[in-house]
Amino acid sequence: MSTLTDVNTADIVPTHKEVPANLEDAATNAVVSGTTSGVTVLSLEDIQKLLPHRYPFLLVDKAENFVAGTSITGVKNVTHNEPFFPGHFPIDPVMPGVLIVEAMAQTGALLMSKTLDVAVEGKVIMFMSIDGVRFRKPARPGDQLYMKVIVTRQRGDIFKFRGETFIDGKLAAEADFAAMVVTVAQPVP
Numbered sequence: 001m002s003t004l005t006d007v008n009t010a011d012i013v014p015t016h017k018e019v020p021a022n023l024e025d026a027a028t029n030a031v032v033s034g035t036t037s038g039v040t041v042l043s044l045e046d047i048q049k050l051l052p053h054r055y056p057f058l059l060v061d062k063a064e065n066f067v068a069g070t071s072i073t074g075v076k077n078v079t080h081n082e083p084f085f086p087g088h089f090p091i092d093p094v095m096p097g098v099l100i101v102e103a104m105a106q107t108g109a110l111l112m113s114k115t116l117d118v119a120v121e122g123k124v125i126m127f128m129s130i131d132g133v134r135f136r137k138p139a140r141p142g143d144q145l146y147m148k149v150i151v152t153r154q155r156g157d158i159f160k161f162r163g164e165t166f167i168d169g170k171l172a173a174e175a176d177f178a179a180m181v182v183t184v185a186q187p188v189p
Contacts, residue, residue, distance in 0.1 A: 073147065136170070
């Protein structure tokens with residue numbers, strides 16, 4: 001299930017001997033071991049410098065607990081005025097699951113962009129694959145999504161991630177996904 005079929009993600013070497021079962025443990029262990037970059041919170045302005053996405057498709061409002069090459073937590077405030085709610089569903093508004101996965105992917109792209117110091121001009125971070133997606137709890141207006149993303153493997157500018165999204169401390173969605181840095185031939189104006 002890859003949009004970039006010329007890349008074989010099976011050859012990516014692990015950066016960790018074992019992926020923690022709990023993503024919070026991964027972030028805590030990285031902080032305790034002193035591997036933080038010094039930057040722990042990314043504001044919306046910081047995010048817009050690192051990602052080319054803009055409203056209505058920028059799905060991360062801020063990011064916390066950034067540990068270079070290891071982990072990050074993205075935060076999305078789900079509001080009543082989201083452009084998808086009038087059609088999904090008018091009687092019972094629910095954030096589409098694919099957008100929750102996209103929000104996790106954008107959180108992973110933030111981690112990659114900040115870790116690799118990727119400039120927005122001339123390069124983009126593209127999804128490569130999504131596996132093991134599970135939805136556990138719907139996201140509704142007024143919810144706050146906490147997207148905990150850890151790196152499970154890295155080789156060069158290709159990363160594999162494990163993402164878990166929480167609402168009110170409960171697991172709402174989870175997925176394994178991969179992304180890579182792609183050079184854009186002609187920047188779009």
